[in-house]
Amino acid sequence: MSPPPALALAPPLLAWFAQAGRHDLPWKQPATPYRVWLSEIMLQQTQVQTVLPYFERFLETFPTLEALAAAPLDAVLSLWSGLGYYARARNLHRCAQTLVRDHGGVFPEDPEILVTLPGIGQSTANAIAAQAFNRRAPILDGNVKRVLSRYFAVDGWPGTRAVTETLWAYADAETPGHAPAAYTQAIMDLGALICRRKAHCARCPVQAGCASFRTGTVDQRPAPRPKRERPLKRRFFLFVFDADGALWLAPRPPEGIWGGLLGVPELETLPELGSVLETLGPPSSLSPAQPLPPFEHGFTHFRLEITPVHVHLTGRPKVEAFYAPATWETLPLPAPLKRHLRTLTTARSQSHVENGVLPLFPKGTGRA
Ligand code: SF4
Incomplete structure (x- = not known):
């Protein structure tokens, strides 16, 4: 034409x-x-x-x-x-x-x-x-x-x-x-x-x-993008809370997905958990790892299945990068992480957690 x-x-x-x-x-x-x-x-x-x-x-x-x-x-x-x-x-x-x-x-x-x-x-x-x-x-x-x-x-x-x-x-x-x-x-x-x-x-x-x-x-018109199956990646996201309910966060690498934002450790398999937790304190000061039901987050090229795993520290952590719940909304966090944390804070304010799991932190807003 x-x-x-x-x-x-x-x-x-x-x-x-x-x-x-x-x-x-x-x-x-x-x-x-x-x-x-x-x-x-x-x-x-x-x-x-x-x-x-x-x-x-x-x-x-x-x-x-x-x-x-x-x-x-x-x-x-x-x-x-x-x-x-x-x-x-x-x-x-x-x-x-x-x-x-x-x-x-x-x-x-x-x-x-x-x-x-x-x-x-x-x-x-x-x-x-x-x-x-x-x-x-x-x-x-x-x-x-x-x-x-x-x-x-x-x-x-x-x-x-x-x-x-x-x-x-x-x-x-x-x-x-x-x-x-x-x-x-x-x-x-x-x-x-x-x-x-x-x-x-x-x-x-x-x-x-x-x-x-x-x-x-x-x-x-316009013709849609040709269909192709988006592969599913599975990851465990480790949420470590200190005794005040503050969450351990670290900057992600500058490039790649969510580059430069804060994030939680991301694991391909649960056995990797041990070496990550070693950096935090002696095993006696950690609660047992508690996997929660997975949820999915979509990207253009793949889908990500996220299984949150909660761990609570009872002793003093070796690292300092813990963020109190009051700060979570304003932090540069990936959207699914923020969503999960919102669910937690809502559940906490309602004094219950979905799925019958009670993985949350003690009373108090934790450190700023
Ligand atoms: S330009 Fe779009 S809205 Fe306007 S007549 Fe054509 S198809 Fe319809």
């Missing part, structure tokens, strides 16, 4: 956006490069509703690029905790430091320079250039891929190179030279509000030109 005449989308889309677009998003008021960049990174793989409170908290804590660059990584990861995809937070921090060190704290306007910065891909670079500097720069995020693949009836999974190249060509051809900032927000809004996974074609401002609507094939 050859591309249609340019700018089939922009005129109806801009008219619709003026009436029905999301003009009240906080990163639009004002759309400074810092706010736009922050929102773009947070919105990768994450819904607007989820991002909103995080965005507000980030701006309160780090009102400027300089403040973010000067902050310790732990503070950034703490605020990010719960948003997932933590590489984004690490790159955000590195990017802020790079901008302050190499660019005088000023965002470059050129997307070809923006794209060289940590954590900024081509679509994000273009989105920043378009929204913060009103430059003509096409974007191709998940929402836009869905709109374009339906509007132009592009078949195939957008994750493949050939389909991505076709979609980029349409994105480029359709981005207008005038009002690129408004057009960029408009096509993102169309994907978020109208051309959703379940499309609201009856309300769509570009329905008249939509090839998938015309042929009754909207539900077939």
Whole structure:
């Protein structure tokens, strides 16, 4: 299929956006490069509703690029905790430091320079250039891929190179030279509000030109990712509580899953438990290890079955890195760990534990 005449989308889309677009998003008021960049990174793989409170908290804590660059990584990861995809937070921090060190704290306007910065891909670079500097720069995020693949009836999974190249060509051809900032927000809004996974074609401002609507094939596009079985990994997560109910935590390696967050020891088999516990104290000061029912956490490429194992120290631990329950909510912890700890604190406050197990700590909030 050859591309249609340019700018089939922009005129109806801009008219619709003026009436029905999301003009009240906080990163639009004002759309400074810092706010736009922050929102773009947070919105990768994450819904607007989820991002909103995080965005507000980030701006309160780090009102400027300089403040973010000067902050310790732990503070950034703490605020990010719960948003997932933590590489984004690490790159955000590195990017802020790079901008302050190499660019005088000023965002470059050129997307070809923006794209060289940590954590900024081509679509994000273009989105920043378009929204913060009103430059003509096409974007191709998940929402836009869905709109374009339906509007132009592009078949195939957008994750493949050939389909991505076709979609980029349409994105480029359709981005207008005038009002690129408004057009960029408009096509993102169309994907978020109208051309959703379940499309609201009856309300769509570009329905008249939509090839998938015309042929009754909207539900077939975009083609889903080819199915493949995600392998299941099984791990034991060791939760060691001291006599005050505080939890032993240590920083995870900087790279890889949950890189740089705090975590508990992760074991492939239970017999490994012995050598880990040796670092904590004599066996007489430890309660017997208590495995709890497993639960699952999904990643893109695999599923993780987590079996929590609780151990309680009665003596004085050899290591000091114990964190009181009162601090858990604010710590940079992986989501499933935080979920498990929430279950514990809720159960503790209700004076019972699900599954009939009572693995918790004595009274008192423990050390800070
Ligand atoms: S008509 Fe339907 S499928 Fe086509 S762009 Fe609009 S909402 Fe999407």
